Amino acid sequence: MIINETKGRVWHGSVYLADTFFRRFRGLMLVRNVNYALVFVLPAETRINASIHMFFMMSDIDVIWLDSSRRIVDFKTARKWRIYAPKKAAKYVIEGPVGLIKALSVEEGDLINWMPTEEREKAVPVKSLIPGKINLNGSKNSIAMVESVKEAKAKEI
The missing domain is CATH 2.60.120.1140 (Protein of unknown function DUF192)
Known part of the structure; x- marks a missing residue:
């Protein structure tokens, strides 16, 4: 505007x-x-x-x-x-x-x-747990390595 x-x-x-x-x-x-x-x-x-x-x-x-x-x-x-x-x-x-x-x-x-129009982000971050990848969704800024799908599902509970 x-x-x-x-x-x-x-x-x-x-x-x-x-x-x-x-x-x-x-x-x-x-x-x-x-x-x-x-x-x-x-x-x-x-x-x-x-x-x-x-x-x-x-x-x-x-x-x-x-x-x-x-x-x-x-x-x-x-x-x-x-x-x-x-x-x-x-x-x-x-x-x-x-x-x-x-x-x-x-x-x-x-x-x-x-008043500049807010530019929309080009990428939308999504939460995902992929085996063998780093999990950045941990609590208190911790990083955990997810080893298997079973382990990832267990962490969600």
């Missing part, structure tokens, strides 16, 4: 952080239907670091540039295969679907905040 605190407007879509080099590098390139927002956390607050390119983009997007106090310094709908730089230095860049700017009713100087 993205919130325009100045105007009390809220956009209820999914929000993800691009806070590492690789996430910032990938951005929204090659994404066909942009239906979420990506908040870029830049290493330094400058115009050059905050400039974006729209090469390899599959659709247009709305872009909002924020300074370190989360105030809007520039915003626009970015078209494919172009380069954009904010009017002033920015620490955060929000890229999202076209309509984001209108939904938040943004103007320069507005205070913006966001």
Whole structure:
């Protein structure tokens, strides 16, 4: 969710952080239907670091540039295969679907905040006792070696 605190407007879509080099590098390139927002956390607050390119983009997007106090310094709908730089230095860049700017009713100087969507775990841990494997489900942080299925069943009781 993205919130325009100045105007009390809220956009209820999914929000993800691009806070590492690789996430910032990938951005929204090659994404066909942009239906979420990506908040870029830049290493330094400058115009050059905050400039974006729209090469390899599959659709247009709305872009909002924020300074370190989360105030809007520039915003626009970015078209494919172009380069954009904010009017002033920015620490955060929000890229999202076209309509984001209108939904938040943004103007320069507005205070913006966001709540990232929790990313689901890629793997779900499950309890299992497999013969010949280490049992990490023991009590008091102990580790036991399971030797047979019969022994494993006996431990469950």
